[in-house]
Amino acid sequence: MSEERGQDGTRRSSGPRKAQEIFDATLDLLAAKGYEGLTVEGVAQRSGVNKTTLYRWWPSKGALLGAALTGTRRLSLEPPDTGSLQGDLESLLQTVVTLLTVPPGSDIAVPALGAATQSPELAVHVREFFADRLAREQPLFERATARGELPSDADPMLLVDLLAGAAWLRVVLRQLPVEEDFVSRAVRTVLKGAATGS
Amino acid sequence: MSEERGQDGTRRSSGPRKAQEIFDATLDLLAAKGYEGLTVEGVAQRSGVNKTTLYRWWPSKGALLGAALTGTRRLSLEPPDTGSLQGDLESLLQTVVTLLTVPPGSDIAVPALGAATQSPELAVHVREFFADRLAREQPLFERATARGELPSDADPMLLVDLLAGAAWLRVVLRQLPVEEDFVSRAVRTVLKGAATGS
Incomplete structure (x- = not known):
């Protein structure tokens, strides 16, 4: 064989x-x-x-x-198309927050992603899961560039990692409630910047 | 007793x-x-x-x-004071990246933080660990506001979660190498924004 x-x-x-x-x-x-x-x-x-x-x-x-x-078919999530980058990223981040906080999805997603640190065999699949998701989110960023919302050298992976990472930190490591305006403020920050005058 | x-x-x-x-x-x-x-x-x-x-x-x-x-005394890290917010945040994020990627620290930090998803008793301490670190980083943000680099209503926790979260995503979940300019680009993005003209 x-x-x-x-x-x-x-x-x-x-x-x-x-x-x-x-x-x-x-x-x-x-x-x-x-x-x-x-x-x-x-x-x-x-x-x-x-x-x-x-x-x-x-x-x-x-x-x-x-x-x-x-x-599984349970975690197959279609990337959004709201007509604006801000809207798409808010929808994307809201999906991540929901996945990490609302059962039954969160009872699967949180321990499974956490256990990537315990099992190299699981880690391979987690890596694949994230690569697959980024590939499916790519058109969202291409539309934003076409609409002139992002420069052509923007880094989609960095934007996704900042946003999804903030949700993981807040929910799993800090174990704090996600405020109602967390999603919109996080997206605004990565798009417009937090610095004075930016 | x-x-x-x-x-x-x-x-x-x-x-x-x-x-x-x-x-x-x-x-x-x-x-x-x-x-x-x-x-x-x-x-x-x-x-x-x-x-x-x-x-x-x-x-x-x-x-x-x-x-x-x-x-432990092994993970007690002093927050930086480089004279600028950009410099302080880069130093902070570099410390997180090092903690997650360079042994022997990473052999402890990654599985310990990952296991917070497996043990509620451990999670209590992880929460405490992050709260303690944010409290110690507070002066860094107060100095930035005093220097006029951040508006007075800036949200330090959001900035830290975006940056540290991006490092966790990249290293632990995506399992990709951290590019040489990851730290500076991540900090520039949360301070100045990724959007065109921001």
């Missing part, structure tokens, strides 16, 4: 039958028990798929969760 | 004798084995302090790591 395996040891193909059921079971178990409580055995029980089958596809719980994170 | 316990169940007092040795052992074990591999038993072995003593002070590994994170 000529299996190809990716950087994380996961087979590169469409996955086993019942993939969505397996991903659902994985994400539900993560939401219920956290990353430490997540086990391949638990996913096997919950999904009714043989443990051996799971291990054949994913060598560890990190790899399994990573596949679930990129393979 | 009238013990006071904080929100995380940890005793509020100066800690046991050999606290720095315990914290060192905790952070070394985290760096070597990650958060999942960290155990109170392991810290007991490494520090030569009885397991029962450790559990008497910290009810879980999350609480122990949290205490180590806020109690």
Whole structure:
């Protein structure tokens, strides 16, 4: 058999039958028990798929969760098109804030992204998840440049990282409530600057 | 005995004798084995302090790591005073980037901050760590306002969260190298804005 395996040891193909059921079971178990409580055995029980089958596809719980994170339909978010860069970025940041603060999405997103620091196999998928999202957000920035709202040498990744990063800091590390005007002020700051006279 | 316990169940007092040795052992074990591999038993072995003593002070590994994170002398960083807001923020962000990318500090900081998503007891200390840092950075922003570089209604927490958050996104979630001009461009963006003509 000529299996190809990716950087994380996961087979590169469409996955086993019942993939969505397996991903659902994985994400539900993560939401219920956290990353430490997540086990391949638990996913096997919950999904009714043989443990051996799971291990054949994913060598560890990190790899399994990573596949679930990129393979689930639950986290597929369409980038906005509001007609203005300010509007698009506010919509984008609001989506991130919602993902990090509103269950059931936040019960999955926060522990899964946090656990990227614990599992290199999961980290590979998290990297892929963010690269995929940025690629899908690219047209938003191309429209802004075409409308003359951004200079042609603007750095979309930097803008996204400033905004999404601020949400992560505020919600996950500071564990403070996100004020009602957080989104609009954050976007205004990266677009117009905080300095006097800017 | 009238013990006071904080929100995380940890005793509020100066800690046991050999606290720095315990914290060192905790952070070394985290760096070597990650958060999942960290155990109170392991810290007991490494520090030569009885397991029962450790559990008497910290009810879980999350609480122990949290205490180590806020109690260690290894992560005590003085806020900069370079004479300009741009310079101070660049120095601040460079410190964050270094903390997240350069061992041995990054082997502690990344898994410890990531594990805040796994342990509510650790999260309490992470919150405290960030609140303490912001309080110590406050004079930096007061000087900038006095110099006329920031309006008086500027929001220091938002500026710090945008910058430090961007570093977290780039390093931990995207797992991309931090370009040489990342720090200066990130600071310029939050101070002057990315939009055309800003």
